[in-house]
Amino acid sequence: MAGDERYGRTDGQTGGSSISLSDRPTVHPSNRGEGLRVVGQPLRKVDAVSKVIGATKFADDLMLPRMLYCKLLRSPHPHATILRVDTSRAAALAGVKAVLTGRDLPIPFGILPVSQDEHALAPDRVRFIGDPVAAIAAITEEIATEALDLIDVEYEPLPAVTSPIAALEDTDTPIHDYGDRGNLHKLINLEFGDVGEGFARADHIREDILFYEGSTHLAMEQHAALAEWSPGGKLTLWSSTQTPHYVHRALAQVLELPPSRIRVIATPNGGGFGGKSDPFSHEIVVAKLAMKTGRPVKCTLTREEVFYCHRGRHPTLIWTRTGVTKDGRITAMHVRTLLDGGGYGSYGVASTYYTGALQTVTYQIERYKFQGARAFTNKAPCGPKRGHGTPQPRFALEVQMDKLAHDIGLDPAELRLRHLVPPGSVTANYLQIGSMGLGACIDKVTAGADWKERYGKLPLGRGIGLACSSYISGAGLPIYWNNMPHSGVQLRCDRGGGVTVLCGSTDIGQGSDSILAHIVAEVLGLTLEDIAVVTADTDLTPVDLGSYASRVTLMSGNAALQAAERARDIIARHAAAKLDVPTERVVFADRRVFDASDPENGMPFADAVQTAEAVEGTIGTVGSYTPPMSPGRYRGHGVGPSPAYSYSAAVVEVEVDPETGIITVPRIWIAHDVGRCINPVTVMGQVEGSVYMGLGEALMEEMPHRSNVKNAHKNPSMLEYKSPTTLEMCDVVTYLIEDPDPNGPFGAKEVGQGPLLPVPPAVANAVYDAVGVRVDEVPVTPEKILRALKDKARGKEGRYGPMSFPDIHWPAPTVVPPPWEGGDGRAVTDIRHQGGRRKVSHPERQH
Amino acid sequence: MLRLPSFTYLEPRTLKRAIQMKTNAGPDAMYVAGGTDLYPNMKRRHQEPRTVISLTGIKALRKRPTDRRTDGHTDGRFVLTAGLTLTEIAGHRRIRRDYRAVARGAELISTPLLRNMGTLGGNLCLDTRCNYYNQTYEWRKAIDFCMKKDGAICWVAPSSPRCWAVQSSDLAPVMVALDAQFLLVGPKGERVVPAGRFYHNDGIDYLTKHADEILTEVRLPRPNGWDATYWKLRRRGSFDFPVLGVAVWVRWDGTEIAEARIVLGAVASHPQLVPSAAEVIIGSKLDEEAVLAAANAAFKPSKPMDNTDFGLAWRKEMTRTYVKGALAELRARRR
Numbered sequence A: 001m002a003g004d005e006r007y008g009r010t011d012g013q014t015g016g017s018s019i020s021l022s023d024r025p026t027v028h029p030s031n032r033g034e035g036l037r038v039v040g041q042p043l044r045k046v047d048a049v050s051k052v053i054g055a056t057k058f059a060d061d062l063m064l065p066r067m068l069y070c071k072l073l074r075s076p077h078p079h080a081t082i083l084r085v086d087t088s089r090a091a092a093l094a095g096v097k098a099v100l101t102g103r104d105l106p107i108p109f110g111i112l113p114v115s116q117d118e119h120a121l122a123p124d125r126v127r128f129i130g131d132p133v134a135a136i137a138a139i140t141e142e143i144a145t146e147a148l149d150l151i152d153v154e155y156e157p158l159p160a161v162t163s164p165i166a167a168l169e170d171t172d173t174p175i176h177d178y179g180d181r182g183n184l185h186k187l188i189n190l191e192f193g194d195v196g197e198g199f200a201r202a203d204h205i206r207e208d209i210l211f212y213e214g215s216t217h218l219a220m221e222q223h224a225a226l227a228e229w230s231p232g233g234k235l236t237l238w239s240s241t242q243t244p245h246y247v248h249r250a251l252a253q254v255l256e257l258p259p260s261r262i263r264v265i266a267t268p269n270g271g272g273f274g275g276k277s278d279p280f281s282h283e284i285v286v287a288k289l290a291m292k293t294g295r296p297v298k299c300t301l302t303r304e305e306v307f308y309c310h311r312g313r314h315p316t317l318i319w320t321r322t323g324v325t326k327d328g329r330i331t332a333m334h335v336r337t338l339l340d341g342g343g344y345g346s347y348g349v350a351s352t353y354y355t356g357a358l359q360t361v362t363y364q365i366e367r368y369k370f371q372g373a374r375a376f377t378n379k380a381p382c383g384p385k386r387g388h389g390t391p392q393p394r395f396a397l398e399v400q401m402d403k404l405a406h407d408i409g410l411d412p413a414e415l416r417l418r419h420l421v422p423p424g425s426v427t428a429n430y431l432q433i434g435s436m437g438l439g440a441c442i443d444k445v446t447a448g449a450d451w452k453e454r455y456g457k458l459p460l461g462r463g464i465g466l467a468c469s470s471y472i473s474g475a476g477l478p479i480y481w482n483n484m485p486h487s488g489v490q491l492r493c494d495r496g497g498g499v500t501v502l503c504g505s506t507d508i509g510q511g512s513d514s515i516l517a518h519i520v521a522e523v524l525g526l527t528l529e530d531i532a533v534v535t536a537d538t539d540l541t542p543v544d545l546g547s548y549a550s551r552v553t554l555m556s557g558n559a560a561l562q563a564a565e566r567a568r569d570i571i572a573r574h575a576a577a578k579l580d581v582p583t584e585r586v587v588f589a590d591r592r593v594f595d596a597s598d599p600e601n602g603m604p605f606a607d608a609v610q611t612a613e614a615v616e617g618t619i620g621t622v623g624s625y626t627p628p629m630s631p632g633r634y635r636g637h638g639v640g641p642s643p644a645y646s647y648s649a650a651v652v653e654v655e656v657d658p659e660t661g662i663i664t665v666p667r668i669w670i671a672h673d674v675g676r677c678i679n680p681v682t683v684m685g686q687v688e689g690s691v692y693m694g695l696g697e698a699l700m701e702e703m704p705h706r707s708n709v710k711n712a713h714k715n716p717s718m719l720e721y722k723s724p725t726t727l728e729m730c731d732v733v734t735y736l737i738e739d740p741d742p743n744g745p746f747g748a749k750e751v752g753q754g755p756l757l758p759v760p761p762a763v764a765n766a767v768y769d770a771v772g773v774r775v776d777e778v779p780v781t782p783e784k785i786l787r788a789l790k791d792k793a794r795g796k797e798g799r800y801g802p803m804s805f806p807d808i809h810w811p812a813p814t815v816v817p818p819p820w821e822g823g824d825g826r827a828v829t830d831i832r833h834q835g836g837r838r839k840v841s842h843p844e845r846q847h
Numbered sequence B: 001m002l003r004l005p006s007f008t009y010l011e012p013r014t015l016k017r018a019i020q021m022k023t024n025a026g027p028d029a030m031y032v033a034g035g036t037d038l039y040p041n042m043k044r045r046h047q048e049p050r051t052v053i054s055l056t057g058i059k060a061l062r063k064r065p066t067d068r069r070t071d072g073h074t075d076g077r078f079v080l081t082a083g084l085t086l087t088e089i090a091g092h093r094r095i096r097r098d099y100r101a102v103a104r105g106a107e108l109i110s111t112p113l114l115r116n117m118g119t120l121g122g123n124l125c126l127d128t129r130c131n132y133y134n135q136t137y138e139w140r141k142a143i144d145f146c147m148k149k150d151g152a153i154c155w156v157a158p159s160s161p162r163c164w165a166v167q168s169s170d171l172a173p174v175m176v177a178l179d180a181q182f183l184l185v186g187p188k189g190e191r192v193v194p195a196g197r198f199y200h201n202d203g204i205d206y207l208t209k210h211a212d213e214i215l216t217e218v219r220l221p222r223p224n225g226w227d228a229t230y231w232k233l234r235r236r237g238s239f240d241f242p243v244l245g246v247a248v249w250v251r252w253d254g255t256e257i258a259e260a261r262i263v264l265g266a267v268a269s270h271p272q273l274v275p276s277a278a279e280v281i282i283g284s285k286l287d288e289e290a291v292l293a294a295a296n297a298a299f300k301p302s303k304p305m306d307n308t309d310f311g312l313a314w315r316k317e318m319t320r321t322y323v324k325g326a327l328a329e330l331r332a333r334r335r
């Protein structure tokens, strides 16, 4: 059942932006059965004032006495062997204090234990234009830049792999000497039930091939890091990172220092979106340079260098085949993906799994098969960008749903509503669903957009399209294997009535610091101003794995909740004794601790802390959070499980000029099932930000490379990499669905990434409604629309998109019977798969 | 962050002094006005002046737009000094009334912030652009540079002896269409050049102006029975350079077109006059047929290269649509 709903609207095109929240009581029922005072309130973020007045100190704002500036020399070749590096001329330049090459940092690293394939500076091989090769520390940035030109590197160029299709070919010089085959980094083959039999039961089957172009995060702040090496032998690194804990581990590994001698502090991030989730070359290099020179060293990347750090959306080719019954029930789905991974592993193995993991959590799928491949290519590495690996297959799925609806003559909204995954169920690939508010989301956006009256009925050139999606609220498993909590909080109550919360979580602008304050203030009956939030400092704060996978509100929120409740219990016990009431009757509210049945009988919170401290000593507690075990037991089950899934639905309205193909998006209605808003304004901000980013991917963002000039990135700049401006941003009508999830703190689920996902497919579907052509790839540009329109006018298929999916030699499948076919989450050894090809029925391709 | 290299910055108060400074410093010196083109270019090492001579302190370059007077008489020409900002031009009442194509061209340039800094003179002298060239030093070095700066080859047309960098100013085509006159002041004195002869179809040597000369004034023709407009194609509603500009000027004689000029921007290294397109509308009432004929005539010589945003086929195709649109606008206004 969907609970509360909120409503807001932003008028993007008028330049101004306003959010209006419907009147709602300040006290609402929660899944904990309490009246909430702070949670759910649209309070100002704890760091808002300093951000707004420009007082926030980002990494590049930091200056230390005697600080040196670092610049990185980057590879001018997409693929080459390094024969010789001569740094003597650079080292001799006045003002240069140190030079590093790959030899100084020989130990590899990488975010995933299975992909330890990066070096801070390439020792013998470069893998894309922009791969770091050497580093300079000098007294000014200008001298450091000048010194770069004085480093002589001799390269022997190797053939460059420019596309994943090219990566399928055999090669003598694979980009890496590990991976599943040649230049294929990862190959996945999972089968949940016999899809062949599932297709045989279908009344209608369609196959589609779609392409989702790569895009980058485009965070406003370029990465920067500052390192200091104390005379006592301790390293401190300040960095604009989303994952200080992983940077801490990487530094210890590469620099061969005990972790206790390293302190990593994540500075406030000027946006991350997944682009600051890996340990990076510049972070390790400034640390090493600081150790070498004994002076603080800072490196601030240029925008172009950020394009080389990248880790953005994998360009992905998707083949998808779906069989449905007459009423649209999905009897089988088979998905193949081919990801362009770029030059390094990064999160790529996880990204590849994600292109096949979340298809199952929206509409019921009886049998499901997924084959995914990630290729190494000689481009900047791809990795996690908002939605990590799921927007691409979601685009394919939602466009195909639209086509299926047309094929079988059902309204696209109706088709989806009929087959929603039930709350509390387990999917074919063993994902445990909790709360599920997609139905409510679809109802909201279709009502808001007047879907029934307008869909299919607007004049030529105007159209609306629907798409839905889901996303994880944190990953069920950590990145490196361990059985410790994913998030930890320490909490300390001060005699003065203040409370300090310490947590390793990293505020990247999404407001995670404020979430901690909201939750603690709620439990202890305080206001946000009473809470001091200390985060993202490996010396001070317990580990939180980082700001990725939309995990922070749920995980650090639960940890904070536990710590706060433990503090409340201690204080309540002593306050109860003093007030002479049973402990259960003690209430915390309005900075007071009092008897629920006689509110006059109470004391200020500070007095209550003092009462407790007098007996217990310092009042400090800890809290932590470990996600529940997922029901899957097969190899590869680790990607997809989450404590809770968020849901979104969007209706996009487009205007397309049939003469030019020029497309504009005046309005989007979006509903997001967030479980519970800890703060509705920050939730709304995430929804609108996601819509904005999704719109950019839908309409214009791309990562083209120039094959005629050594596969150089075509547009590594803010001007030429086209991302929407405020003028392209549409009006957004947001509906927040609050259907509390049992696993979320106060029922909260994610909102940071999910609302991006429905936007690109809804745009493509709306284009079809507007002008009757299919653009089966993003970005949906005027050129592509016009091509499709012209083809259609010539009597051809009105479609623009990829025509084929290459033959890939897949490994034998891991076969897992779905839960409803007696499966227990484990893979079975399937006789049929042994000794060659098995028989699969191939129903005719239909449209 | 990309840093500016070190340079000497001079602030003359008079034109004479500025020219003197330039002559003294020689080819290592450049003028700067708003700096919105020069400074980004210096960061990327496209231009590497050791001395930068600012024109912003010269009062003569920042006069209020007025009618031109010689010996107490006005010749009807309207004078814009080169140091006016684009914001000032776009917002000026008389420009908006009598020279709407100029106001429109100006207000379509980049962003409000850049228009507050960018000047008319800087815009008309804007460097040509190419996405093999408008890249950092490191990027260009990785591809072995190109002939516009530091290299030998043209990546857009490898067998070509010339550079095809794109004329990217929004006001240049408008000025050519209006047949504006530019006043240049240099060490040898003053000279007046028609806008059409200020530009060269060469990506490197794109101005006929001598490096020492300062563009001081733009003289617009008397508003007597002509009309003009400017259409700009770009990806986004702000920020982006044109990938196609269409400036059209027509003189009406009653209900018929007596004279016309159609100029294409961003498809060549100079603002490209298309006489063949103008010819077909002369004598017409700008009826649908004439408009179509002009659009087709403009389409033919429109030859964008693959060095801007968007594909060149689509940009070429849009020439038709944009010429049609611009002419239809003029026709609608006449009615």
Ligand SMILES: Cc1cc2nc3c(=O)[nH]c(=O)nc-3n(C[C@H](O)[C@H](O)[C@H](O)COP(=O)(O)OP(=O)(O)OC[C@H]3O[C@@H](n4cnc5c(N)ncnc54)[C@H](O)[C@@H]3O)c2cc1C
Binding pocket: A719, B030, B031, B032, B033, B034, B035, B036, B037, B038, B039, B040, B055, B082, B083, B086, B108, B109, B110, B111, B114, B117, B118, B119, B120, B121, B122, B123, B124, B125, B126, B127, B168, B169, B170, B171, B213, B214, B215, B216, B239, B240, B241, B242
């Ligand atoms: C992100 C971005 C987007 C842009 N978008 C557009 C756009 O859409 N359309 C467009 O037309 N332009 C655009 N521009 C370019 C630029 O901002 C404008 O053309 C502006 O008008 C340039 O004027 P300025 O005074 O800043 O020139 P400057 O940078 O000061 O000078 C440019 C050149 O002109 C020379 N110069 C300047 N004044 C004189 C003079 N009086 N006499 C002789 N030489 C002179 C300088 O020596 C220099 O070579 C953009 C720039 C940026 C950075």
Ligand code: SF4
Binding pocket: B129, B130, B131, B132, B133, B146, B147, B148, B149, B153, B154, B155, B156, B157, B162, B163, B164, B165, B203, B307
């Ligand atoms: S057109 Fe050719 S020579 Fe000119 S800037 Fe571009 S690549 Fe260089």
